[in-house]
Amino acid sequence: MLYQFDGRRPQIGKTTYISELAQIIGDVVIGENCYIGHGAILRGDYGRIVIGNETAVEEGVIIHAPPDDTQTIGRRVTMGHGAILHAKSIGDLAVIGMGAIVSLFSQVGEGSIVAEGSVVKSNQAIPDNVVAAGNPARVVRPINDRDEAMWTYGKQLYVDLAAKYLSLGMTPVSR
Template identity: 35%
Template sequence: MAGLIPFGGRRPRIDGTAFVAAGARLIGDVEIGAQASIWYNCVLRGDVNRIRIGARTNVQDGTVIHVDSPKPGKDGGHPTIIGADVLIGHMAMIHGCVLHDRAFVGLGAIVMDGCEIESGGMLAAGAMLTPGRRIPSGQLWAGRPARYLRDLSAEELAGHAAGVAHYVALAQAHREALSGA
């Protein structure tokens, strides 16, 4: 089982249907929803604020998710709130932001403090969304710093839904394979 580490009187809470791969580290105030998947060697560090991961969301291998501390003038800091059916690609950096239901973050992308990706919004692989930026629903942003590239097609949005279903099934297959190991 993954490294579940209590911190500051809080311990990770994981729905019984979620998959957390070996080598992942979940620290402090982290909550994982139903059928979500946290893949190999991810770090979710809810030590100075909270992390919430919604149902059927997948966080792919090597991703780091952290939060922003409360500060003077910013009493709540920035927790990381990730909705349902979100796809987060390998090696992404997610920090103190909100990813709404059905958002997409590409491989190696960076989402910084105070950012928001609306439902159906996408940050391309390798892109960096700088602090306080917002990707509207149905838009693709790319680059460093990220900028609007184009609207997503209906086929791309449908492919996102298929990707979510794929990862739910793949997580179940990994759970079964590991239980027989």
């Protein structure tokens, strides 16, 4: 689950849940009250990953830092199932939809949503507080009150789920 590599070692907040089925490798710093889901892979083997508090890395997400650089992921960010991130930065409160790709050295602004299956190209910058969709991703509209309400709920759901996993744990069952 946690692996040291080439002198680089993960640092994990005490109140963060990391699934035993996730792999955290090398120079990865994860804040407090985060959820790191089953099958997630976070590779800080030749770069650094820094994740803010209360962030959800859902099942099957792959995060890889750029070579000799840092990928910064803000606080209360949600990364949906199967997303792939190789970015420069993801702003606070952003959402990366299921199956989205955020490519090398790209940036996603604070409060923005990258829609499911979208592709943010290398070096592309998505501004703050917008919804971006498509391949390549383009801004389709500003964030609205409905978006904020839904994602405030969704983000808290994962903060609470992390705490529940920590308190209850998982118990294997036999058939």
